[in-house]
Amino acid sequence: MKHQTPASAKKQWRPFTANCCSAEDRAVFGNFSRCRTSKSDLSKNVAPLPSFRRLSFSDLSRSSSMRINEDLAQSFGGDLYDFQLSELRAITQNFSSHFLLGEGGFGTVHKGYIDDNMRQGLKAQAVAVKLLDIEGLQGHREWLAEVIFLGQLRHPNLVRLIGYCCEDEERLLVYEFMPRGSLENHLFKRISMCLPWGTRLKVAIGAAKGLAFLHGAEKPVIYRDFKTSNILLDSDFTAKLSDFGLAKMGPEGSKSHVTTRVMGTYGYAAPEYVSTGHLTTKSDVYSFGVVLLELLTGRRAVDKIRPKNEQNLVDWAKPYLASSRKLRCIMDPRLGGQYSVRGAKDMAALALQCVNMQPRDRPRMPTVIDTLEGLQQFKDMAVSCGQWPAAAKPGKSTERRGVYRRSSPVFPAKRGLKLEQKMQL
Structure with missing residues (x-):
């Protein structure tokens, strides 16, 4: 177990295993197009899933950030926003400790504010920006899993993923802000x-x-x-x-x-x-x-x-x-x-x-x-x-x-x- 560190300190991501691109992972992400909502009452008021082009997890894990962004953009279209790191720095005041919402093994979460001018069609709102500490492939795998799952799953009782950022070695996620916390x-x-x-x-x-x-x-x-x-x-x-x-x-x-x-x-x-x-x-x-x-x-x-x-x-x-x-x-x-x-x-x-x-x-x-x-x-x-x-x-x-x-x-x-x-x- 890890000892706690002060809220302002940055925790290092510790991979669970070195073998992250297993055959199991490739099968899971490669077949994700089969995941569609049921027609039960539980699926009422749920937005239809976007068409999902098969993504090979092993390929994306080894691809450049530019290639990953291209593949995700083709898969999700306008359902998710591809943010630049400079934009996310700006809305969180460079990930200021004053905007810190929480932290854990994944990294830190900061509150940010998006205005009407940031993206066409994106309304002004408060958001939560998760900044992942990546040390090894596991951090990237979990980031990619969140993008793939929340990028196409929509339900009133799932937090809404607004967008992501994949720039060089940085991996970030942008969610709707939940004012009551956990x-x-x-x-x-x-x-x-x-x-x-x-x-x-x-x-x-x-x-x-x-x-x-x-x-x-x-x-x-x-x-x-x-x-x-x-x-x-x-x-x-x-x-x-x-x-x-x-x-x-x-x-x-x-x-x-x-x-x-x-x-x-x-x-x-x-x-x-x-x-x-x-x-x-x-x-x-x-x-x-x-x-x-x-x-x-x-x-x-x-x-x-x-x-x-x-x-x-x-x-x-x-x-x-x-x-x-x-x-x-x-x-x-x-x-x-x-x-x-x-x-x-x-x-x-x-x-x-x-x-x-x-x-x-x-x-x-x-x-x-x-x-x-x-x-x-x-x-x-x-x-x-x-x-x-x-x-x-x-x-x-x-x-x-x-x-x-x-x-x-x-x-x-x-x-x-x-x-x-x-x-x-």
Whole structure:
């Protein structure tokens, strides 16, 4: 694991493997033209996919930036803008630390402002510019994956890619700006206001619709890195999935899974994927279940600061999920009882199904959406039903039979180690 560095410092991209242009990668990117939206309800209000000329990933990985730009321009036409590095420097004030939105293993993300004169047809708006640190081929591979996936996938619950920049060794991506930031920040940062129960439910439904759209394509897309930091929120708390650098095309023909290098984030990756490298859409369903548990408990998927038997959220929470009486003991104390008793019970039951050790017993995402949408009708707040201590207040310390303990800071301002880090498992 990597140690944290100051926000202004530039992190180096560490490749996961030296063999980035595998036969698997060539097959995935070469056959991307087969990925089209389904005609289900989940695809309503989705813009039609552009015609997609076959791109050889191995060729693009070894091509000059000029050749890459030509190939991408021919493939996407006016759907994506090809920005110059000088333009992106200008709109971010040379990637100023004052415009820094966040950073991670991929590099840094800066806020920028586009005016009406920058490109014909491009409206004035705030944008997020991701500047990738590239050391080895893996950084370029993930940049290219994002351009290819988000360049043709359009859905209200996927973040919109506006354009890209490929100039010499620089690789950048330009997205719509998401003013509410990530779900991770709202759940785990001490400075943030407590996310209300209704908003948590709305976020879960939106994220589920994004996954269902990916899984429902004629050739499914496996997201592979579903977690709270990759769920971004707009001004109305509509959830949109971001960061498609690890996404993979699903299995073809009679194949039941895709075999690939094990990559993702500790605590979210499905156990069968970690142990075998076999990737399916049910791997994403497991990760979704972990996020549901985070929404219920206000705890991270992995938290090394907690006692050893509480560090892994799934292992710790499972014994409490099947009983309403036990469930209230692990509900996020910041909610202060302002949550639906029936809704929490049903969400816990759904989470338990999603994190089932057997992939075949996990629900499909359309079923998940139906279940979550049904919870919006419940108004039986725990605090008014006698299911929550009257003295408990959001954000205050609560200790019930030793189930959760606040003697040490749960959400420290700085951590010695970054726990949720994209890395090879």
